[in-house]
Amino acid sequence: MRLLVVEDDAELAGSLRKSLETAGFAVDTAGNGVDGEFLGDQEPYDAVVLDLGLPDRSGLEVLGHWRGRGNAVPVLILTARDAWHEKVQGFQAGADDYLGKPFHVEELLARLNALLRRASGRAGGALQVNGLSLDEERQAVSTDGGRRVELTGTEFRLLRYFMLHPQSILSKSRLSEHVYDYDSDKDSNVIEVYVRRLRQKLGESVIETRRGQGYVLGKPD
Amino acid sequence: MRSIETRLNLGLGLSLILVFIAVGVGVSLSIRLLTEEYVSSRLEHDAESLLTAISFNGDGVHLSGRRVNTIYNRVYSGHYYRVQVDGRVIRSRSLWDRNLKVPAVAVGQVRRLREAGPQSQLLLVRAAAYRKAGHAVRIAVAEDLTPIKADMRRFQLRYALFSLGALVVLLLMQRFVLRAGLAPLARTRAQIGELERGERQQLGEDIPRELLPVVREINRLLLALQQRLQRSRNALGNLAHALKTPLTLIGQAADSRELDGHPEVQRQLQHHVEVVRTLMERELKRARLAGAAPAGGQVQLDREVQALMGVLHRLYDEKGLAMEARVPEGASFPADKEDILELLGNLMDNACKWARGRMRITVALEAGLQISVEDDGPGRSETEIAELTRRGVRIDEHGAPGHGLGLAIVRDVVSYYGGELTLGRSAELGGFRVDVHLPLPSQAP
Numbered sequence: 001m002r003l004l005v006v007e008d009d010a011e012l013a014g015s016l017r018k019s020l021e022t023a024g025f026a027v028d029t030a031g032n033g034v035d036g037e038f039l040g041d042q043e044p045y046d047a048v049v050l051d052l053g054l055p056d057r058s059g060l061e062v063l064g065h066w067r068g069r070g071n072a073v074p075v076l077i078l079t080a081r082d083a084w085h086e087k088v089q090g091f092q093a094g095a096d097d098y099l100g101k102p103f104h105v106e107e108l109l110a111r112l113n114a115l116l117r118r119a120s121g122r123a124g125g126a127l128q129v130n131g132l133s134l135d136e137e138r139q140a141v142s143t144d145g146g147r148r149v150e151l152t153g154t155e156f157r158l159l160r161y162f163m164l165h166p167q168s169i170l171s172k173s174r175l176s177e178h179v180y181d182y183d184s185d186k187d188s189n190v191i192e193v194y195v196r197r198l199r200q201k202l203g204e205s206v207i208e209t210r211r212g213q214g215y216v217l218g219k220p221d
Numbered sequence: 222m223r224s225i226e227t228r229l230n231l232g233l234g235l236s237l238i239l240v241f242i243a244v245g246v247g248v249s250l251s252i253r254l255l256t257e258e259y260v261s262s263r264l265e266h267d268a269e270s271l272l273t274a275i276s277f278n279g280d281g282v283h284l285s286g287r288r289v290n291t292i293y294n295r296v297y298s299g300h301y302y303r304v305q306v307d308g309r310v311i312r313s314r315s316l317w318d319r320n321l322k323v324p325a326v327a328v329g330q331v332r333r334l335r336e337a338g339p340q341s342q343l344l345l346v347r348a349a350a351y352r353k354a355g356h357a358v359r360i361a362v363a364e365d366l367t368p369i370k371a372d373m374r375r376f377q378l379r380y381a382l383f384s385l386g387a388l389v390v391l392l393l394m395q396r397f398v399l400r401a402g403l404a405p406l407a408r409t410r411a412q413i414g415e416l417e418r419g420e421r422q423q424l425g426e427d428i429p430r431e432l433l434p435v436v437r438e439i440n441r442l443l444l445a446l447q448q449r450l451q452r453s454r455n456a457l458g459n460l461a462h463a464l465k466t467p468l469t470l471i472g473q474a475a476d477s478r479e480l481d482g483h484p485e486v487q488r489q490l491q492h493h494v495e496v497v498r499t500l501m502e503r504e505l506k507r508a509r510l511a512g513a514a515p516a517g518g519q520v521q522l523d524r525e526v527q528a529l530m531g532v533l534h535r536l537y538d539e540k541g542l543a544m545e546a547r548v549p550e551g552a553s554f555p556a557d558k559e560d561i562l563e564l565l566g567n568l569m570d571n572a573c574k575w576a577r578g579r580m581r582i583t584v585a586l587e588a589g590l591q592i593s594v595e596d597d598g599p600g601r602s603e604t605e606i607a608e609l610t611r612r613g614v615r616i617d618e619h620g621a622p623g624h625g626l627g628l629a630i631v632r633d634v635v636s637y638y639g640g641e642l643t644l645g646r647s648a649e650l651g652g653f654r655v656d657v658h659l660p661l662p663s664q665a666p
Binding site: 009015053083087091092096097098101102104114 | 458459461462463464465466468469470471472473476494498506509525528529531532535536538539558559562563565566567
């Protein structure tokens with residue numbers, strides 16, 4: 001899962017990036033509205049954390065522009081401006097969730113996870129596909145037989161993306177776009193390595209290869 | 222103070238009455254003077270005729286009747302004379318048995334006076350003394366003024382009636398002119414009503430020059446009020462933004478792994494961050510409130526409630542609440558939109574937070590604005606409600622998260638608008654129920 005954090009306070013942006021990366025997200029940051037809007041249009045983010053009080057271009061404008069161009073990326077507004085009329089404006093501009101500052105990282109993570117799940121059309125609770133149950137907090141997965149498998153950061157991010165898009169053919173480039181941040185070396189061959197590791201941990205049949213197309217998690221029911 | 226119209230009508234009415242009376246008196250006096258002069262000149266003429274008609278033969282005096290107007294021969298005709306020559310008196314036949322009292326006059330002297338005549342006539346008497354053929358001749362001629370008096374009274378009556386008519390017409394005209402002249406004032410008064418109801422932001426400046434400075438000043442003050450509110454809201458927004466980001470960082474530092482070994486420090490930090498956050502939220506939000514002020518605008522209640530429902534549906538998506546809004550279509554209330562959104566948002570948010578499955582908001586426009594928000598959550602015990610209601614305690618000090626801060630802000634909004642807040646239990650849904658009544662601005666205490 002790849003996130004964009006648009007926040008003008010460099011310290012808060014850094015701390016958010018760290019917390020979110022620890023939670024298993026690939027994170028890009030932008031320090032002003034113009035850069036944020038550009039990145040949001042260019043990169044296929046799974047969600048955006050957007051401040052409203054941004055230099056150069058306000059968060060509401062950025063959001064309005066995205067929505068105007070049909071960019072439906074889920075947006076969580078994270079702002080100090082949390083009067084009710086501001087919340088109404090935020091949602092009317094197309095926000096999906098709203099969190100006032102100051103906030104606890106746990107609450108932000110819970111809301112982001114709910115947002116991502118909602119965006120992929122899933123109900124709440126632990127993410128479960130084909131007998132696999134993902135523990136997002138501990139970055140581990142349980143199998144059918146109740147076996148518990150610990151995952152590294154990249155493995156976790158990859159598996160979560162698969163589990164949020166079950167029965168879909170996911171190309172290597174798409175996977176790398178959603179698993180790595182902007183500054184990483186997006187060598188799609190690395191995806192092969194991580195898919196192989198997941199198969200080693202969870203069994204060969206868990207991820208199917210479609211030659212020339214990509215990978216699929218879970219067989220159609 | 223009496224209305225300008227009454228004062229002007231009274232002033233004009235009184236001065237017109239004075240003018241008409243003065244003119245009436247002046248005209249009457251002049252007419253009387255003129256007629257007396259006219260009568261008197263006729264009397265002089267008659268006296269001269271009498272003087273010519275007198276002749277002396279021997280020791281006798283003779284008055285030739287042919288040379289005297291016949292009116293002096295008809296009894297009590299109103300025209301009389303009395304001629305006295307050396308102790309002999311000749312009276313006109315018209316005097317019959319009456320005499321004419323004549324004051325003593327020296328030769329060459331003329332006197333004029335009024336005297337009661339026969340048959341209650343009022344006579345103007347002209348007495349003069351001449352010398353003719355060595356004799357002193359005193360001639361008094363009199364004429365009855367009564368017919369002239371009657372003419373005079375007729376004239377005065379006609380004049381009074383005409384004056385009265387003119388007075389009425391002039392007062393009506395003044396009323397019409399005043400109404401037309403004061404129409405802009407009535408318009409301004411109506412606009413002030415609209416201002417109070419939030420239907421307009423400024424007064425119209427299409428009014429007489431005399432009042433323009435007042436209206437301009439009011440408009441300037443209204444604008445200044447709006448701008449000041451906007452400026453202070455912006456400043457508070459910036460302050461909140463500037464303070465909350467560092468506060469977030471402090472909170473995150475408190476939660477960080479590095480402090481895991483110091484649970485006491487961690488707990489204290491977290492506690493103080495929470496205290497600062499609560500105080501800041503409360504005070505900043507309170508400072509942002511506009512309160513009941515003129516030209517605050519109209520809040521479209523149905524639209525705003527719908528917007529808030531949209532927000533809450535998103536925020537409480539996972540709870541799958543059934544939210545119900547009973548708002549009359551097109552309902553609006555004169556108040557600041559941000560204030561009302563803050564009031565409704567906090568009430569509805571609290572209800573959603575505590576609701577198990579249902580939240581309901583009911584809005585009615587009865588003697589102001591009536592809002593009630595109910596949920597099917599646990600509610601509050603009777604004792605808690607009684608205490609909150611009786612003492613009007615600052616609810617945030619009671620430490621109940623969720624209902625606390627939100628209700629405190631609701632209480633602020635309600636008190637800024639001179640309204641009433643009632644807490645209780647929802648009869649239908651079983652949970653907490655909050656009733657808010659805001660009076661219309663013109664009825665606010």
